[in-house]
Amino acid sequence: MVDPEYVYRRTTPASRALHARAVKVMPGGTTRTTTYFDPYPLYIDRGEGCRIWDADGVERIDMLGNYTAMILGHAHPKVVEAIAKQAARGTAFAAANPIEVELATLLCERVPSLEQVRFCNSGTEATMFAMRLARAFTGRPNIARIEGGYHGTHDYAEVSTHPAPSDAGPADRPRARPDSIGTPQWALDGTVVLPFNNPDAAERILREEGARVAAVILEPIIGAGGVIAATNDFIRRLRTVTRELGMLLIFDEVISLRVAPGGAQQLYGVTPDLTTMGKIIGGGLPVAAFGGRADVMGLMDPRRMRNLPQGGTYNGNPLGMAAGVATLKELTPDVYEELNRQGARVKDQLTEVFATHGIPAQVNAAGSLFAIHFTDIPVTDYRSKATSNPKITHDFFLSLVNHGVLMAPRAMGALSTPMREPDIQEFVDAVDAVITEQLPRWRVNGDLQARVRPVSPP
């Protein structure tokens, strides 16, 4: 029987050595919690197209693309050219620059809710500013969010992203739980938690919390939390109720902007008041944005006597803007269509592989995003996702690394445009090989029986 950790340690000596050095100068040897996994992270030396090479020179297919950001793959010639050209002309000025106007215009043309937009450097900043804007615009203190959604790592975002279900209250009236040590009590007190895809419960909670809620923020397609699409009914109900109750509706499309030129809001035909974006809009450089209704965004206008200021040494820096423009120009409607077609194919093929092996797994997919949940119940919200078996998930992930594929440790993936049919087939074959290899071990260890059951919270 094959122990994935043993194989990983044996085949990644350069990553192991780098990590041994790194732990001396960075906590846990990492500067990004999401790139860490046990026993130590993989160190990537370079990437090209949909392929990456680790520090030992081993090639893998990149099924994660920097957590969905690298939609054109790595080192796309047009993006490389745009970055090189701009780098030679200077990378940052204490001044506005022409390319930020171009990227802002492109985004406003494509994303239905965007009348005006502002740039920042990370999705974390984008959601932080969108929430602050909502509080400023409505004069209300609280933010409602979805249990199991992810909005980055500022204080208001670090609530009920991955609570222990046993500690999170009833599924239809979740309690605000901290995601991190150090999350302040005021962030918990100022957060209203809504269950995903339960329109009646969400509406009831919003009516109860009423006049204290400035905004509802949600990912129309939960990304990092397991690729879970909102139902039409849920999205439409939130739109209607927020409008009636005077709350802003914020779509966090940091990930879901990759499903269509205008993001998930275009697919659902529902226009939020504000939208946050990141990942693909920077073409692999640290660019994010938030935008929406002109009357709300207008609060940031520095010509106003009292305005909401947004500092940021690297906001709209020309290098990121150039990479973003080059990327968006490549992303024509046909490109999204083809990516989404391949996404549907991946879902079908993976579903077949798991069924053939009799593995209880759910393959969630939306556009070019997908996630595998090792549970026998459909994953439609956080509580159902929390039934997924973490031990099998980790073995699966690490075995895939050993078989030449990088996904997220929580078994999420994203396609990129350089992927062709043989690349996809290679991935599906690797999944098949991993299951064949690990299944006897999971059976002997009783892992398949030890699936996490839905809990009945107090």
Ligand SMILES: Cc1ncc(COP(=O)(O)O)c(C=O)c1O
């Ligand atoms: C939906 C969503 N919002 C916000 C963020 C935070 O973005 P960043 O990691 O750029 O801070 C992420 C990151 O994955 C995300 O998926």
